[in-house]
Amino acid sequence: MPLLQIRNLTHWFGGLRAVHDFNLDLEEGELVGLIGPNGAGKTTVFNLVTGAYRPTAGEIWLNGDNLVGLRPHQITAKGIGRTFQTIRLWNELTVLDNIRIAHASRIKYGIADSILHGQRYRKEEKEIKEQAMELLTVFGMEQYAHELAKNLPYGAQRRVEIARALATEPRVLLLDEPAAGMNPGEIGELLDLIQQIRQDFGLTIWIIEHQMRVIMNICERIKVIDFGETIAEGTPQEIQNNPKVIEAYLGEEAF
Amino acid sequence: MRKLYLPLLILLLFVIIIGGSWLGIINDYWQLVLLFIGINIILTVSLNLINGYMGEFSCGHAGFMAVGAYVSGILTVWLFAEDKVFGPPVLPVAWAIPLFPLALIVGAIAASLVGLLVAIPSFRTRGDYLAIITLAVNYIVKSAIENMEVIGGPRGFVGMKRVMNNMADVFDAPWLLIWTFIAMIAAVLIIRNFMASTLGKGVEAIREDEVAAELMSVNTRRIKVIAFMLSCGLAGLAGGLFAHWPGGYINPGTFTILKSTEIMVMVYLGGMGSISGSIISAIGFTLLLEILRPLGVFKWVVIPLLLVVMMLVRPTGILGNRELTDVFPKLRAFFGYEEESYALASD
Ligand SMILES: Nc1ncnc2c1ncn2[C@@H]1O[C@H](COP(=O)(O)OP(=O)(O)OP(=O)(O)O)[C@@H](O)[C@H]1O
Ligand SMILES: [Mg+2]
Numbered sequence: 151m152p153l154l155q156i157r158n159l160t161h162w163f164g165g166l167r168a169v170h171d172f173n174l175d176l177e178e179g180e181l182v183g184l185i186g187p188n189g190a191g192k193t194t195v196f197n198l199v200t201g202a203y204r205p206t207a208g209e210i211w212l213n214g215d216n217l218v219g220l221r222p223h224q225i226t227a228k229g230i231g232r233t234f235q236t237i238r239l240w241n242e243l244t245v246l247d248n249i250r251i252a253h254a255s256r257i258k259y260g261i262a263d264s265i266l267h268g269q270r271y272r273k274e275e276k277e278i279k280e281q282a283m284e285l286l287t288v289f290g291m292e293q294y295a296h297e298l299a300k301n302l303p304y305g306a307q308r309r310v311e312i313a314r315a316l317a318t319e320p321r322v323l324l325l326d327e328p329a330a331g332m333n334p335g336e337i338g339e340l341l342d343l344i345q346q347i348r349q350d351f352g353l354t355i356w357i358i359e360h361q362m363r364v365i366m367n368i369c370e371r372i373k374v375i376d377f378g379e380t381i382a383e384g385t386p387q388e389i390q391n392n393p394k395v396i397e398a399y400l401g402e403e404a405f
Numbered sequence: 406m407r408k409l410y411l412p413l414l415i416l417l418l419f420v421i422i423i424g425g426s427w428l429g430i431i432n433d434y435w436q437l438v439l440l441f442i443g444i445n446i447i448l449t450v451s452l453n454l455i456n457g458y459m460g461e462f463s464c465g466h467a468g469f470m471a472v473g474a475y476v477s478g479i480l481t482v483w484l485f486a487e488d489k490v491f492g493p494p495v496l497p498v499a500w501a502i503p504l505f506p507l508a509l510i511v512g513a514i515a516a517s518l519v520g521l522l523v524a525i526p527s528f529r530t531r532g533d534y535l536a537i538i539t540l541a542v543n544y545i546v547k548s549a550i551e552n553m554e555v556i557g558g559p560r561g562f563v564g565m566k567r568v569m570n571n572m573a574d575v576f577d578a579p580w581l582l583i584w585t586f587i588a589m590i591a592a593v594l595i596i597r598n599f600m601a602s603t604l605g606k607g608v609e610a611i612r613e614d615e616v617a618a619e620l621m622s623v624n625t626r627r628i629k630v631i632a633f634m635l636s637c638g639l640a641g642l643a644g645g646l647f648a649h650w651p652g653g654y655i656n657p658g659t660f661t662i663l664k665s666t667e668i669m670v671m672v673y674l675g676g677m678g679s680i681s682g683s684i685i686s687a688i689g690f691t692l693l694l695e696i697l698r699p700l701g702v703f704k705w706v707v708i709p710l711l712l713v714v715m716m717l718v719r720p721t722g723i724l725g726n727r728e729l730t731d732v733f734p735k736l737r738a739f740f741g742y743e744e745e746s747y748a749l750a751s752d
Contacts, residue, residue: 226622240613251606255622264602265595318622
């Protein structure tokens with residue numbers, strides 16, 4: 151059974167049909183790309199899957215659980231983590247706190263303990279902090295732990311966002327244009343990082359990206375949408391030579 | 406060893422304030438000022454949870470204070486004093502001494518339940534609209550009390566002085582000041598501890614980016630309910646203490662938008678999201694009100710002016726969203742919080 155199954159997903163914004171009849175089967179361990187011109191509906195698909203929007207129609211299943219109608223934090227707790235197209239870190243909080251907070255769904259102590267700081271609280275908080283520091287170490291960012299997120303360089307902020315998504319312990323990681331705004335050197339590092347976390351965390355990855363270098367390099371399978379409609383699906387080579395895709399991108403520089 | 410400094414300092418303050426009041430070294434006037442300082446600290450740190458840490462704009466804090474004041478005031482008068490409406494005391498008067506804090510807690514719980522009136526709309530509304538809702542709740546509470554003739558309506562409710570006198574007759578001690586001191590310390594610790602926890606940090610995540618918070622597994626609705634109930638409950642606690650002040654009466658006119666504004670001024674003067682800032686500004690502001698008392702109504706010219714100057718010179722308040730220990734790192738050796746040991750290590 152596929153890990154993530156999406157069936158006939160459709161979403162209307164008022165009179166605008168942003169996503170129409172979108173289908174996807176994501177197998178455990180796959181790395182799949184989602185591309186399309188600006189305004190094609192890519193981010194909307196991610197927002198539907200993570201519960202930020204409730205779909206007008208369609209079904210989303212994660213490992214047999216229906217996700218439609220759940221609140222975003224519940225979906226995240228079930229194992230879908232994500233990053234955002236424009237960075238959405240909690241700017242005035244430290245990097246460590248950004249990572250810590252993403253452990254929220256696994257906190258077992260209650261409200262009383264959060265105030266009284268009993269033994270169980272201290273044990274759990276110690277674990278959370280250790281896990282958060284470990285994660286930062288994997289990302290080579292332990293020296294930033296006590297910096298405010300807003301003070302980090304752009305590339306580092308992008309990495310913190312990925313680390314924060316991983317702190318939610320996802321099975322499927324959704325990356326929305328992680329290479330946006332990066333220079334070629336940083337993109338190279340990002341590709342290595344994605345490959346590394348994929349292995350280390352046993353992740354299934356679904357990535358939206360405009361940078362063809364990223365998509366063609368790491369994706370095993372790509373889906374192309376335009377005006378909310380799926381126009382092509384296949385391996386990077388198949389997609390590159392698909393006339394419909396070339397037409398959709400006509401006038402865009404990316405191809 | 407260093408962990409003992411703070412408890413020792415608190416104990417010392419307690420001994421000086423309570424001992425001094427007991428022996429009469431601190432006169433009635435200064436006892437009253439100390440009482441108001443304690444109450445204002447509770448009000449300020451509790452409102453800071455909503456307006457500072459959570460970044461919402463609640464401007465009806467006095468409404469929750471009123472709920473706590475009336476509930477615990479009525480409760481103690483009914484239980485421990487002879488009253489025209491409620492008749493003779495229900496319980497032996499001596500029980501007032503151990504049960505007084507319980508009455509305060511009941512008032513706090515009542516206020517925190519009324520806090521749900523704000524917490525639930527906050528799921529869907531933010532900013533200006535939520536501010537209007539908090540204002541409305543303040544009005545609703547005040548009007549509801551005005552229309553309840555049994556508890557004095559607009560004229561107010563009396564009888565708490567008899568309760569305090571009865572307590573002093575059983576055993577002479579500055580009871581109200583004692584409980585105010587304890588409640589003040591408790592309120593500060595509750596907010597500090599909660600905001601140090603990973604659970605409580607969700608409050609700040611909501612302020613910084615609510616959508617991202619929810620998507621990164623924070624149950625934002627639960628956090629909002631906790632934050633509002635905690636904040637409103639503490640306001641109710643402050644109200645319960647205030648109800649028993651030596652003046653002996655409370656009336657709906659005390660808990661107006663003006664009172665709410667006063668609390669907001671203290672929060673913004675001290676700095677959003679700063680507990681030490683809230684404490685400093687609650688002390689400073691209470692003293693300022695006393696200094697300006699001879700001016701009568703004109704203090705409401707001076708205070709807003711002060712606020713305007715403050716916003717121009719230092720828009721983030723005295724401490725911004727830092728703590729005293731961030732400004733003077735050396736203090737950390739004395740008051741440093743174990744949770745912050747990471748920060749110490751990186752210095
Ligand atoms: N919250 C919203 N309300 C109304 N319309 C929206 C909303 N979000 C997106 N849209 C519209 O839906 C369409 C798809 O938007 P979406 O952000 O999903 O595109 P995208 O493929 O991610 O584009 P880009 O490459 O620019 O990020 C666009 O026409 C957009 O204007
Ligand atoms: Mg997008």
